[in-house]
Amino acid sequence: MGSVLGFPGIDPMDAVVGARMRRWRDQRGVAADDLAAALDLTPEALRRIEAGREHLDSAGIDAATRALRLPVWALVSDVPGY
Numbered sequence: 001m002g003s004v005l006g007f008p009g010i011d012p013m014d015a016v017v018g019a020r021m022r023r024w025r026d027q028r029g030v031a032a033d034d035l036a037a038a039l040d041l042t043p044e045a046l047r048r049i050e051a052g053r054e055h056l057d058s059a060g061i062d063a064a065t066r067a068l069r070l071p072v073w074a075l076v077s078d079v080p081g082y
Contacts, residue, residue: 012052013079018054019052020074
């Protein structure tokens with residue numbers, strides 16, 4: 001794994017997906033607790049994902065895009081491996 005902003009263990013691609021998810025969640029006016037519940041996650045787990053400290057698998061990405069009413073590419077365009 002790479003390092004982002006000096007934090008070892010943060011994969012740069014996870015950081016991109018997490019940041020995009022946070023930005024879309026904010027733009028859509030979806031509360032973090034509501035998105036976490038829709039994804040069957042704790043709010044803490046969602047914060048780690050949005051911070052790029054935890055990996056969101058393809059099923060989680062599908063669920064997030066459904067909950068945020070987005071096409072999948074909105075989170076993963078130009079992200080290798082997704």
